[in-house]
Amino acid sequence: MAETTLSGPRSEHLPPDGWEGVAADWSSDQRAFKNVSWGKAMMWIFLLSDTFVFSCFLIGYMTARMSTLAPWPNPSEVFALHIGGESVPLILIAIMTFILISSSGTMAMAVNFGYRGDRVKTAVFMLITAAFGATFVGMQAFEWTKLISEGVRPWGNPWGAPQFGSSFFMITGFHGTHVTIGVIFLLIIARKVLRGDFDTGRRGFFTSRKGNYEIVEIMGLYWHFVDLVWVFIFALFYLW
Amino acid sequence: MAIALALVLVVVGSVLFHLWSPWWMTPIASNWRYIDDTILITFWITGVVFVAVILFMAYCLVRYRYRPDRQAAYEPENKKLEWGLTIATAVGVAAMLTPGLFVWNHFITVPDDAVEVEAVGQQWAWSFRLPGKDGKLGMATTNNVSDQNPLGLVSVDPNAKDDIIIQGADLHLLEGKPIKLLMRSIDVIHDFYVPEFRAKMDIVPGIVTHVWFIPTRTGTFELLCAEMCGMGHYSMRGQVVVDNAKDYQTWLDQQTTFGSTMAQAEHLKTAAVGPSQGEEHPDAARVPR
Amino acid sequence: MQTTAHLPADATVATHTEGQTHSIRLYLLVWGWLFVLSTCSYLVDYFHVQGYLRWFLILMFMIVKAGLIVGVFMHMAWERLALVYAILVPPVAVLVFVAIMVLESDYTHFLRLMFFGPAP
């Protein structure tokens, strides 16, 4: 049926973007996302799926909080720190937020230098990012110990609804895990970059395929996503 | 060929079974005749479509079976036909949905003159509570449940005093009087289901669900638990008896109130529950001890 | 998942000429903005802004930050719309879910207040 056969655009001049661009891309042959590599497409779709995971966690937390009769502990007091006598609300969380944002910045830099083919700078920025990430996890750990020492448990706490502790540990725990995984992969890839795998076209360990600097961008997507999730947690858990 | 015959048999068989088999809805005993009507409408519409679709398919199978000398028609699409069918279907759907939604609206708006009756589910038995003289059910919470106070009533609540508690016995209802059945579970999810009443609702711990109906004929009806609630799920039965005014009174007079049972308990100096248990906030966080 | 060997190098580079080589300044700018916005949302709490205003501010800052991260850091702003829509449309389902659960939670809370709330 002729009308179902639109032909794929040439690589040199992709069709104009905008609606007709969308139509052209989706109805072209070989690939729907014209200039997106397999790895990048996969990461995007994975992140979409992961979005649903975190959304569901937050929905669960929201439902628990909205439907309980027990008073909900006030985060801004619970997470306050005593600095020089008087207590500063949420300060630790604020710092963590800034750290994670910074890590996103450095990651973006890394990606940028990656595409300029600047091996060393790329690797350095990735390591900095990893360092920030590690710090974040460290502070999260500190936060946990603080709360636990104050008697907050997954099954209850001194100030009110038990779901407070449950949601807190669950959500920050899952986010923390994502950060940790990110750090690990950052280190692995930074090593590859530094070793010049992507210039020499060295084969990957498992897949035995060649990699290229794009992996840095893919890594970046993941990392920024982790930051993105934190933005939501910060607003919906700590500031509500 | 054989397959076409099989399809015809399937259709005929299904219809005959539907018409003549003795297995059918239990005779209704509540005001929810509307629900039965909606079911019948749905049966008609969908039944017609089912028969039509299958018989047409059978026809195609015979008429267009393989012949070396024939070639199938090449016709990628046929807008008119496709849209026509789509719209016809939409009409069919609307014809079933519209009455359905009206009845549903009726189903969820409880009349003001409905008397409140409470059904309490627990693994694996039914208990019931009537409001007593004052016509009000007293507060009750799971946290107050104890041997003396199996339904966890709040003893400080004046409305609770004259509440009538029925345990391990049948629930009696007055014929023709609208009932708002409040449902409470003290452990897991159950479901209050009397086939003859058509109405059904889950009993969820942590909230109080409700359903309303008017018993329209006297008799004894089986109450089944219709939500998986553990090993005894299938054995969680009860009985609902619909009486005329006279029998209902005689039955009512034999029942004991919460107040009196509590009094005995106090008297025996074994009162386990008191106002002191923070029972005002049943739902408040409790760090396990 | 290093995988794009089959892509001729030129293709890959070509791919990203628009996306990647814009100046570092942009990143620093966005970075700065994220700091500012975070500070703002922090201050909302610090000065105990309450009620609808609080909600409005918090959510607004949240959305803007999210937008910046996705748009610039994740380069969505430079992707073709085909990808953009593919990623941004499905989360609508989440919004429906959220809406339903808000109503549901309210209902649960209402029931609990009515039946288990403060005793008379």
Next chain:
Amino acid sequence: MADVAHGAYEGVRPAEVPDVELYHPKSWWTTYVFSQDAKVIAIQYALTAMSIGLVALVLSWLIRIQLAFPGVLPFIDAHAYYQIITMHGMIMVIYLLTALFLGGFGNYLIPLMLGARDMVFPYVNMLSYWIYLLAVLVLVASFFAPGGPTGAGWTLYPPQAILEGTPGQEWGIILMLSSLALFIIGFTMGGLNYVVTVLQGRTRGMTLMRMPLSVWGIFTATVMALLAFPALFVGVVMMMFDKLLGTSFFMPSIAQMGQHLSYGGGSPILFQHLFWFFGHPEVYIVALPAFGIVSDLISTHARRNIFGYRMMVWAIVAIGALSFVVWAHHMYVSGMNPYFGFFFATSTLIIAIPTAIKVYNWVLTLWRGNIHFTVPLLFAVAFIVTFVNGGITGLFLGNVVVDVPLSDTMFVVAHFHMVMGVAPIMVVFGAIYHWYPKITGRMYNETLAQIHFWITFLGAYAIFFPMHYVGLMGVPRRYYELGESHLSSSVTLNHYITIAALIVGAAQMVFIFNMVWSLFKGKEAGGNPWRATTLEWQTPHTPPRHGNWGKELPVVYRWAYDYSVPGAAEDFIPQNQPPAPQGA
């Protein structure tokens, strides 16, 4: 009709021979066990799924025997019964159908039908299978765990699922939850592969609107799965915490068997929402691939182009999208906010429209066709019959008030067996017979296949059609025995149902025997026994080798349904056949 795919995008060649060589199997192990070849992975998936499926099938016999002849099997007490139905349901839905359609058919058909050499990330694809296998093993392990597998019902509703009084609350439920988590992780790895392969890995000329409907069905189902499983995952994690850490996400304050449990403030209904936000898409996840595959079976064996191709595609997509906003139709009587009834009843019945379109187009494809009564076609017809029947009973349940008396009765059980337990299974069989020659290079035994078909089709219908009336009477589901009841007259009906079920079950052995026997004794099938147009039948070798296509990838010039094109030499034109000089 045909159209040369000019100006294909140079930048994007699917994996070329050298890329495939990289993971070309070099030893027996990497050929048959740790293979990264989608076709081998597909067969591994399929065999694992069917083996565990057989277990579930045997369990279904036990269910039936107990329901019709209570107590004849002494080892089935209430405890065991609930474990049996739970495992039966869970295995059938998740570990058999989902895995078989997506992991099995998905892996085999997507690359071949799209003219790709393999999935985009073969290594991840391999991991996906091994994690799935692990999930299955954990599931099986729960049968041997102390206390046995969980008996909470496949919906695993808390609080009941993790409390005393429910079978398998010691270990069973924990293993069940772990197994599900594993399954989701494994599936995600595979699912990403399928989606990206469809979107980014097609051959030249293969536009989305030229893809066979099989691929469309599997693709849409996979996308849905990637978005729906997260909800289950979260529910699983929360319940795991409630069970192991004593959190109270789903647990209100509970006084069970005379003692107060240390829970409070949670909401059981939250779990139901999470579960069904996954659960309803899930039922379409097992339906859409069937829709797609059956379209191809009908078109091929009726020698007629699929009717209204574009309508079919849009219907699939519409169903996929809509099914994310109907989930609460499983909760009409769950005590949720009653006003949801209006919204969800409407959205639910709206889904019937695209589904109806598909049904019509299948039938209209037979209409004016030239139908060969091959076994795959017979199964396709059986699918339509059972699906329509099951679908319309869905309309009863979807119409909120009608659901009130029917919910949680055997009517529901009858509905979803007809529509899920029979219809897609018919497609599974049809598909296996259809592609058997391609997979093995040999033809199945016609007579045995016919026997298998007739018993399974008529038998399965005989099982589940009467069951609706048991439900209509008001017999609740998940009842170990009805015992003394005014509904006892349903028992006689149960006898017939059970006898039918046992016969049908036995017939499956014929199927298995046929598969094994034909593997050795079946006669050579040749490359394209059905004279089909789609690419998988045009491979240079049968069975296809690693890399699928020799040196050159096929180029696609036309849609997948050029059957009986007027004036064409053959009554089918393969997708990769260039148009005749002056247009066919």
